[in-house]
Amino acid sequence: MNKAFVRESDGDDDEELLSPSLKLPAGTRNYISPAGHQRQKDELEHLVKRERPHVVEVVAWAASNGDRSENGDYIYGKRRLREIDRRIRFLTKRLENAEVVDPLRQGDNDQIFFGARVTVADADGVENTYTIVGVDEMDVASGRISWISPLARALIKARAGDSVRFQSPLGVRELDIIEVVYETIT
Numbered sequence: 464m465n466k467a468f469v470r471e472s473d474g475d476d477d478e479e480l481l482s483p484s485l486k487l488p489a490g491t492r493n494y495i496s497p498a499g500h501q502r503q504k505d506e507l508e509h510l511v512k513r514e515r516p517h518v519v520e521v522v523a524w525a526a527s528n529g530d531r532s533e534n535g536d537y538i539y540g541k542r543r544l545r546e547i548d549r550r551i552r553f554l555t556k557r558l559e560n561a562e563v564v565d566p567l568r569q570g571d572n573d574q575i576f577f578g579a580r581v582t583v584a585d586a587d588g589v590e591n592t593y594t595i596v597g598v599d600e601m602d603v604a605s606g607r608i609s610w611i612s613p614l615a616r617a618l619i620k621a622r623a624g625d626s627v628r629f630q631s632p633l634g635v636r637e638l639d640i641i642e643v644v645y646e647t648i649t
Contacts, residue, residue, distance in 0.1 A: 487598060487611070490563040494577050494610055495597035500563045505601065507554040515547050539622040556600060569645040575618045579612050579645055583618075583638040590641065595619070596648060614638075 487493055495503070518540055523619035566578025575581055580594045593608045595618065601609040608615050617629035621640055628637045 487560075491611075493557055493560040493597065493599070495561050495565050496578060496600060497563055497565055498647070498649050499597050499600040500558070500561055502514050503554055503558055503561070507551065507558065510547055510554070515544070515551070518544050520548060535643055566645040566648060572645065573623045573643050575640070575643055577619075578648060579618075579643050581618055581640060581644075583640055584644040585636065593618075594648060600648070616633050 498580050521536060522540035522544060525531075525540055528534060528537075531537045564577045569576060569578065575595070575603050577595055577597075580592060582590055582592045584590045591606070593606050593614065595610050595615045596607045598609045598611060601607050601612075610616075610619070613629045613631065617627040617638075618640070623640050623643045626637055626639050628635055630636075
């Protein structure tokens with residue numbers, strides 16, 4: 464079939480391409496820290512004002528060279544343009560639904576909410592520290608867990624000194640909350 468008649472994705476399925484850990488629960492806001500919100504805005508601005516115009520230039524130049532069927536610059540440029548447009552749509556939707564939450568507004572609160580840095584200990588006394596962040600900011604290796612993760616959901620509304628139980632991939636676990644701190648998320 465001629466490629467002119469093959470329908471490309473219009474981007475409505477962008478959310479379906481995400482890994483389950485990045486999908487927001489239906490009807491919820493996209494909670495995000497001020498720093499995470501700024502990073503997304505900066506990335507969107509970079510894509511719209513710098514990267515996309517550059518790729519459009521390359522594609523226009525490649526198209527002017529004639530036969531497009533074997534023109535690598537044209538083919539890969541068009542593919543990159545689709546990737547950029549998909550990312551722009553994704554970031555635009557995320558920013559439209561974003562609710563910026565500043566952890567510093569919690570003050571001396573010992574109850575756990577979005578933005579808290581929580582130190583916990585397991586049954587063996589091993590301590591770990593986690594910061595509850597937005598879906599787009601999570602980085603498990605750095606101890607940043609999404610507010611929709613099972614651990615964060617168990618921790619939310621608990622206080623220092625409480626114990627929480629949650630379902631982990633290894634089964635039900637119990638953790639003791641040692642400390643709750645609110646600070647700027649970078």
